Amino acid sequence: MPADVLLPTSADEAASLYGDGAGITVVAGGTILLPEIAAGRESPERALMLHRAGLDTIRVDGDRVVIGAMVPIAALADAPDRVLAEVARHVGDGEIRRTATLGGNIAAPAAADAQRGDLGAPLIALGARVRSTGAGGERIEPIEEFLAGDRTVRLVLDVQYDRFERRFGATSLRRRHAQSYSIAAVVACARPDGGDLRIGVSGAGPTAVRCRAVEQSRDASDVLIDVDPIDDAVASAAYRRTVLPKLVREALDKLALDELERS
């Protein structure tokens, strides 16, 4: 039975059609959903397609950046901040990045065999906030809280962060082929004087996680206080526990070098 397809032409209409999300399957880029439908593992009854809902712009609003949920990951190459552009160019491959969206990248649940959502780490490091709608209406919350909650009952509208001068360090461990999910990825951002250090880790567990312990202590081995690595098809938990502190150390070193290059 083909899905009943809803095609909102504005964000408000999308939010109203989504309601509390019951019985609705959201179609953003479709790069995760389409194979599930084609293989018969998903058969949506009511599909909310967002490509005409006007959520596809990157807006700089004073010192705030607002990125619509339907902005293709390829378009993040032109994001106003280097860190997002740098991480986005490692997601999938060029053809997937033109179809996949920011909203889908953070809202799609983790797969059984590999973790998703590479953009979680840079967005945590940028101190981003997610504006979403669902039961109880619209809300804006820090991305790490959005990721820790039940993402399947929220419709992401946009992601926002404040602009100020930042240095960043990003590092990841991945297999060499283009679409491989990372084994673990770390992004650290701070002000030029080293203040407001924020560190995000993605790929090591079901969601990206903020590493508050390392932000406080600046000791890379503290990453395992906040991150509890898991086993999946990409790597073992033991391997992730071994490499994560090294990746955090490398990200912090890159952050320091980034400062030196620009001072």
Next chain:
Amino acid sequence: MKLIVNGVELEIVSPPLTPLLHVLRDELDITSPKAGCQQGGCGTCTVLIDGEPRRSCLTAVAAVDGASITTVEGLGDRGALSPVQAAFHNHYPAQCGFCTPGMVIAATALIERTGGPVEREDVIDALGGHYCRCTGYVKIVDAVMAASRGETDSIEDLPVSVVGEPEVQPKGSPA
């Protein structure tokens, strides 16, 4: 829904969430985009959507309603191959040929975008999502670089075959 496929406007009757790949292959009988992995991992279903290479297996047809789609069928014809097709003929980068349609489309988009000679790294980046299990990629990359330099001089030498009555029998073919 409507699609403009290789320049022809067509009314589409497949359900809205049908992958564009299956609309092309099953509804329209356009079979150059191959159904490989059907989960975005192999690249052989790649087509141009409004000029940009994207995976047709990952794209719901309703999401590209009204768009212009180009497949290999829309690139050239017998005796007048496109520069990328000619380079693929000259440099022999196909063995089984299953990945070739996606490679040709992605390479066409790369050369269209750059408008001139491309470096090896550019090609590797542009074809990074395309799997070839036969050739080892070297001849594919060589072919794309040659096409980007406009090396299509031997197109005239291509054999022109007639459907059902090939003039050129490949070595080792039956009959």
